[in-house]
Amino acid sequence: MHFAYSEHDIQARVAAATENAETLRVTGAGHSHSHLIPGADLLLDIGALSGVVSVDAAAKRAWVWGGTPIHVLGPALHRHGLALANQGDIDRQSIAGAVATGTHGTGVGLRNLSAGVAGLRLVCANGDICVASERQNDDVWRAARLGLGAFGVVSQVELQLKPSYRLREKATLVDHDEVIADLMQRTTEHRHLEFFWYPKTDQAMLKIIDETEEPAQYPIADEGNRVGYSFEVLPNHRPHKHTEMEYSVPADAALECFAEIRDLLRTSFTDVAWPVEFRTLAADDVWLSTAFERDTVTISVHQDIKEPDEPYYRACEAVFERYGGRPHWGKVHYLAGDKLRQIHPRWDDWWQARDRLDPTGTFLNPWLTGVRT
Ligand SMILES: Cc1cc2nc3c(=O)[nH]c(=O)nc-3n(C[C@H](O)[C@H](O)[C@H](O)COP(=O)(O)OP(=O)(O)OC[C@H]3O[C@@H](n4cnc5c(N)ncnc54)[C@H](O)[C@@H]3O)c2cc1C
Known part of the structure; x- marks a missing residue:
């Protein structure tokens, strides 16, 4: 396990992994039941990159570090008078990990955490930074909001929030x-x-x-x-x-x-x-x-x-x-390939967007390769 203490360090580690034809998976709090994490050559923990980066009070948006645990995020956003629109059953996950699998709570009018992502800051396979939102790199944004750690390392997430309630x-x-x-x-x-x-x-x-x-x-x-x-x-x-x-x-x-x-x-x-x-x-x-x-x-x-x-x-x-x-992407299931394609209308688009960003498969592991086929 490697621990990253800066975005520069993530960039250097990812670029080296791609250069050496090694695979790399990034872990959040490790709360997923599915095999999203194991099997790669390198495992990266960005838990040290935690907290609020910046707040746009008028737009009710905040950029936060991907490693921020949700239980840390709540009080930190509250200090700015803001809150997540909803949360799941527990709050021990990292925000990037929760977003990566579509973590959700309950409420007919409330969407999952991935749908509340306004922007992503990704360290891509070659070590470059890609910022994705509805305004730039929008295909990456559409796909990588629920990215299963397969698009790159999410160093920061921009969240659409609401006033504290x-x-x-x-x-x-x-x-x-x-x-x-x-x-x-x-x-x-x-x-x-x-x-x-x-x-x-x-x-x-x-x-x-x-x-x-x-x-x-x-x-x-x-x-x-x-x-x-x-x-x-x-x-x-x-x-x-x-x-x-x-x-x-x-x-x-x-x-x-x-x-x-x-x-x-x-x-x-x-x-x-x-x-x-x-x-x-x-x-x-x-x-x-x-x-x-x-x-x-x-x-x-x-x-x-x-x-x-x-x-x-x-x-x-x-x-x-x-x-x-x-x-649920973070829980047990036995589906793969055509079965997933049938129930997810944008399955092939998701993989194409992923492959464009990571053509050599740095961010894949055996489980992801298995569900693809
Ligand atoms: C007790 C319990 C209760 C739960 N309750 C709910 C619930 O109420 N609702 C719900 O929907 N789910 C729930 N889950 C599932 C859980 O929210 C998801 O599995 C979530 O993804 C776990 O977050 P994590 O930080 O532990 O991520 P991990 O399990 O460590 O990783 C999940 C995925 O995120 C990726 N990832 C992590 N960090 C990054 C990063 N910085 N950049 C890119 N990718 C990254 C990983 O590569 C992996 O693919 C629960 C799980 C448990 C064990």
């Missing part, structure tokens, strides 16, 4: 039938709505979060009953080690798909105790986004890290595939 969270345990009744209607009535369904009890933890004018209540309460700034309420503590498969399905087919997954657990995988998570995600225009041009529901299945998961995940995947599901 506070949220009130309320979680309740309800029966399955109750959570399903009027569910899709209810998702439109709240900023964030999600639930975890527990197969052993057939109950669901329903979590609803809305903006509030109430002051933050310190100390911030435990998950389920918090009032505070967005970065204090949205992330959770998830200490139990697990694997995860998540598919994005069209929102209008989500209830039917969820019902099939529930049936699968109740008939064929009765030993699985880990919950199934149901979240919503707004459509976007990021080429490999799981919500590309369609309103989406994400359904996640989990298994304990010590338990076998493949038979369960393969059975779930067969259901998700029937609904045109698209797998």
Whole structure:
């Protein structure tokens, strides 16, 4: 593992790798379940490059270092009166790592983190800097917002933000039938709505979060009953080690798909105790986004890290595939080649944009080469 302390150092390391025909992968916090990182000749950690670089208050945009952990980013942006529009379930990821896989939270009107990227500063295979946005190198920007670390090292990210805001969270345990009744209607009535369904009890933890004018209540309460700034309420503590498969399905087919997954657990995988998570995600225009041009529901299945998961995940995947599901890039899936091409309309464009920037394949690893074929 190499640690970079400056953009100049990243440039020199990447240029040397390409010169020596070596492959290089950059790691964030290492929270992805898929094999995005291993197998390259060199591994680069840019965690030392952390914090806010500059802020455009009028445009509500900020350039931040790619290595910034999201839990550091929240308070740092708040000092400028700004915040991410949404966050995922945890905040331990680096911003570049989270963006690279389309990390998302929940909310029908809220897009994933990649869709909130206004610009990227990339160290390319030859060591040069490429700045990509809607205004310059726009094909790189369209593709590399969800770049899987395959376009280059993202040294900085420009984020579209919103003014700091506070949220009130309320979680309740309800029966399955109750959570399903009027569910899709209810998702439109709240900023964030999600639930975890527990197969052993057939109950669901329903979590609803809305903006509030109430002051933050310190100390911030435990998950389920918090009032505070967005970065204090949205992330959770998830200490139990697990694997995860998540598919994005069209929102209008989500209830039917969820019902099939529930049936699968109740008939064929009765030993699985880990919950199934149901979240919503707004459509976007990021080429490999799981919500590309369609309103989406994400359904996640989990298994304990010590338990076998493949038979369960393969059975779930067969259901998700029937609904045109698209797998989360940072989680377990078994798709490759034509199957990915069928569900991602810009699959070939993404690879062409990538190959133009990295013709010798410096930023590829065996997993990426495998999903391509
Ligand atoms: C407990 C847990 C909870 C999670 N919750 C959610 C959730 O709520 N929503 C969701 O969508 N996902 C979730 N995930 C998945 C997670 O957000 C993604 O896998 C994310 O990519 C991890 O970020 P990371 O910083 O750990 O990146 P890594 O896993 O280290 O890397 C991910 C990808 O980013 C690339 N990358 C990292 N840094 C750079 C850089 N500087 N330049 C270019 N490429 C880079 C890597 O090469 C790799 O391809 C969760 C994962 C776990 C383990």
